[in-house]
Amino acid sequence: MNQSSNIVEIRALNYSVSGRSIFSNLSMDIPRGQVTAVMGPSGTGKTTLLRLITRQVWPDSGSVQVGGSDIEALSRHDLYALRRRMGMLFQNGALLTDMTVYENVAFPLREHTDLPERLIRQLVLTKLQAVGLRGAIDLMPAELSGGMSRRVALARAIVMDPEILIYDEPFVGLDPISMGVILRLIRRLNDTLGLTSIVVSHDVEEISTVADLVFLLSGGTVVAQGTPQQLKSYPSEIVRQFMGGLADGPVPFHYPAPDYFGELLGRDGET
Amino acid sequence: MKVLKDPWVSLIASLKSLGDMARFLLRLVLGSPRALLRFELVSEQIYNAGALSLVIIMLSGLFVGMVLGLQGFQLLQRFGSEEALGTATAIGLVKELGPVVTALLFAGRAGTALASEIGLMRATDQLSAMEMMAVDPIQHVVVPRFLGGVIAMPLLAAIFSMIGIYGGQLIGVQIMHVDAGSFWSQMRASVGLRDISEGIVKSLIFGVACSLIAVYEGYYAEPTAEGVGRATTRTVVTSAVMTLFLDYLITAMFL
């Protein structure tokens, strides 16, 4: 992998589903070694962006380069090799439900390496210690709380020492304490392991505390990018509305509807 | 009903599903040798599909055999050929009832379990997580379950037939007092290896069909709770119709 400063480069990306355009002419550079946040209102396709980066879905046009290679051109074999250098944390953890915590974290090691069981055990213990769940090693996923299962999934995501970590809405449904735990882990892991982290989220306050760079998506393209401080004072209506959590603005409060008084009177007039 | 609204569209859609399923089958077959190398995954699925279905198969086999004994005896009595009860029971079970009823019960118990397991893994992103961990979910999750069903089915059908014959004997010999010797000797004279092999071929083909339908519906289920439920229902319905249709085809072929 060449040592360019950007680990992910997206150029002129177009993607639509059932005729509805999700991304049009999107371009982004995600720098190496930093925590990059991707934010935006619901429905802007943030999760879809992650799927495009990991080639779970294909763009209509445009290019996505990860680690210097165009992912479009990769064979299945090379794609899997690339994915082994990435770790992904899904929204609900996505632990394999018929295996214990230990077996879940050990799963990538067992599938991709020939390491002896002793060594696997040590690696699993280390990663679980990093997320603070070494004691839960024999529990089943059903016995874990939401925050705990996400931390186990995080341990699983880093067990193969990836270069990129992708977080898909990691804060959804968590209480403030668990949220704080995950935030701390994102920052700490990124710095101690020398990772690049990409976090998709819409928790403005939280992500602003750990992100180095923020992209704000809306209407299928990037409307703002910069450090969290820069975004807070960005001269744009939609950025202001999003960052400030305002109820009305470029994203309207009212769903499109006919004239209000007209509807009320019309109904009365009919009876 | 949607079918009536536009039969042409439904026909095209059904053909597409059939084609998709055939291509899926190809993927599964091509992936089978590798999956068999990791036999512990497959044997776990043989347990899930086969051993866990044993109770329902054995109970049903017993009752079906007993009914065959009763009905067969009553029918043969009209022609004074009660000694042929052994033959009637054995042929009826081995060639038809064994494979077909086992397949239908399998679709209901094991098929729905397979579809909902895989569908749930789809809905909770476990399959996507595997993809992201560079593990092929088809190879790891789907092929072992498919092979487990295919291997379990003929064994289940054989157990069904065996218990059924004993059930028929229970009614015929113990209760209706058909001569035990005639029961078995007439059976042995009339039942040939060709009949047994027809039964085995049938249950193998049913095994492929029902397992394929179950894992296909689960894998392509919509990732929601209702989606998994619908996939489970479709599994049972499609498996049942497919089984009966294939039954006719195979019977005609063997004739």
Added chain:
Amino acid sequence: MRKSRSLSVGTGLFILLGFGALFFLTTQTTSHGLAFGSKPHYDLIAKFDNVGDLKVGSPVSMSGVEIGRVVSIDFDMKVYKAVVKLSISDKYNQIPSDSDASIYTQGLLGGKFIGLTAGGAETYLKNNDQIDFTQSAFVLENLIGQLVANFAKSSGDATHDAAPAAPEKKK
């Protein structure tokens, strides 16, 4: 995934049971004795006028003991007789060459089988020999026809003075 041993044991038991059932079906429900090549046997030929509903696989017995099976039933166009090939177990190789073969019925209305009655000759039947003395199957309709004919004949004798109406052979 690495479940306990009991899972493997359960699977093993299931597979064992399944193959046991298959074994049962192939051996206990089919005619496993005298399968071709498995037990030593020799063949005999017998020609009948009428074999009734004798089937391939029907038993061949002597004094009520099963000694073999019918392996083929053909028709000889030259002499207009049914040609039945019997497969006899090698154990019973001392059947006199003047024995006869008759077709009997199991029970009252059951299947047909071939019964051999020993003759008195000093030589024995060997492989591919022919049994010369045969008796055809008992066909019910013929007996009824015979009975009716006899009955009509006897009543015709008694009333021979009356106008002799030709009796019809009722079937």
